Amino acid sequence: MRTRHSVFSLLATVVILSLLAAQCGAPATPQTIVETVVVEKEVVKEVEKVVTLEVEKEVVKEVEKVVTKEVEKIVEVPAEEMELVYMTAGDVNMLALSQNLLAAEFKKIDPSVNLRSIHTGPGEAGSRLIFEKLMADKEAGKETGDVDVAMVHQVFLTWAMAEEGLLLKYAPDLETFQYVTASDAKNALGANVDGYVMPMFHSQTALAYDPAVVTDPPTSYEELVAWVQENPGKFGYNGIKGGMSGVSFTVGWIYWKSGNYEKYAVTGPFDEAEVATWQAGLEEMKDFNEYVTFTAGNVGTLDALNRGEIVMGPVWVDMFYTFMQEGKLNPDMKLIVPEPGMPGQPMYFIIPANAPHPEQAKQFVQYVTSPEVQGEVIIDRYNWYPGIDGKFVADAAPPEAFDRLYQDISPETLSSFGLSFPLADYFTAMLEAYERWVIGGGS
């Protein structure tokens, strides 16, 4: 009996206890737990958020550091590989200049820049190619083009300035801009180019003569005509189909006969009626040609001078001195620019508005237009007149080179007799007028 009792009491205890437990816990505990869990979850979420934010910030910082380092690395490393794309028109000596000389010298200034030169060929056609490339980039809507900087003829600017936003107005940013004083840095064949161009050099045409034979050289076109009649066959030029020195001489003739240089080369506008007024002057040139020896091109005139076949003829000043330095021309020869003057032309640096590396491009242009490079390269090596004002170059250029360039044609002569080529429409009209009234090759 006793065992039974104890078993019952045990059972009862268990039941009571379990009831108690059930009563105490069952209704309260699960709710609390759920609530606690929910609160905890939210707290955890909040904490997580905060932690995540903090962690994210730190991660971002870390990543930033790493990225910055990487970027620095990237900037550092491939910058050595950076290519500055430079397109140049002009004769093949322009390519040689940039490839062999400027690229290497500029790398000393900024080792990160590899100058890549692309040569498009001589004359208007070379500039035309550059213009077409920039227009193609623009019309394709490329925000970043392929060309960083280019070297172009004057006529390029008449096309480019007619297009909205094709070129960068970069020149005032350069330290060397203050040295540029030439009028054709503001106006190119009628186009306002102020701030868009930096001239690298000016080339000029002049009459070369042998002072041993021509003791009293003609100082004007008028005197030249008289001289040629007294010395038939001793004056030579290459017509208008054999190179630009002959073209330049012809343009000078029309300036002289018409007396209308300002209108044709500076102010414009093109007036078809002007063309007819050239007829008489050009028919006189036809008579003049009867006393003239025709030479085989720009070089042909220099060769003929050197061989003594002619004793006077129009030449490019830079070719004249370069031939002399290379021993291909009698060093006694002299130059004179006859009144009212003969044309010359600058070559310009331009930077496209969508250039991929405008800063480096500016640095490059600034370098080439610095008095040092203008003196040592442009004057001494290439015998070009400097793109910046000669007086800033005088100290930087080797004195003998400076004197050589200015001994026959003084800076004053150059500024009054160094003319521009005519505006594009007048230019073609003049060439065709020559064909009509001087050559007269019709049926």
Next chain:
Amino acid sequence: MAVAKSDASLQDKKGERLAWAFPLALLLPATALMLVLYAWPFVSSVYRSFLAKGGELTLANYQKAFELYFRDVVFSLEVAILSTIVAAILSITLSAYVRLSSGRLVKLISLLYRLPIFIPFVVVGQMMRTFLAPHGLLNIFLAQVGVIDLNAPLQLFNMQGLVLSFVWKQAPFMTLIILGGFQMIDDAFVEAARSVGANILQVILRVLVPMNRASISVAIILAFTSTVGTFTLPFMLIGGKIPTTVTVDIAHRVTYFGDWGVANALGVLMYLMVLIMAIYYLRYSVKKGIYEA
């Protein structure tokens, strides 16, 4: 049976159809190449010669071409005809000499004459510029031996000099073709002519030349067409002179005026010059040379 027969004839017909297409298929690559590289540019340049700058059809280009360049067209034709005739006479003489003689000298000559063939026109131009100049090599040499006075030298930057330069360049090329033809002729013909008393001149004119009409025509036509179309040599020698050649005018029109209309019109005039020769060649030489031989 009847069914089988008609099957066979059907297959024959199919075969005939294929046979009809097969040669055309073989010709297609070459013809296509000619059409794309020659016929199309040719047609387009003829078409463009009638286009004004605005794009409308016009005859103004031809009018301008005749107004400004007619004398140059005549000049070009004269230069081409004269140099081809001189080069033909020279090359036939040289070929006959090499064909009919033997010995070391002939071997040397047959080697040396080929050299100018490999020299480009632009190099010939540069060479002739110093060789033919008033105080150039030729005049100085002639003055040294007392033929001329150096104060009144031969003026050769003109048609004479141009013809001389073209002959120097073209005669060797013509010789190469003509000599090849001469060497195909059996010695028996030459010996037969000699044995009935023909002298050298008669052997050349009545045996070698008539039997080689085809190769001589080919040489003449190739030399003539390339002379008409050469730009570098005339440009370097007489570029700025009056008159000059049409090729120089074409370059002038394009370089200074960007005027493709007149340039193409001048080009068409050049095609016409060449076309006359080409028609003659097709009607005469090919027919006789290929189908009779």
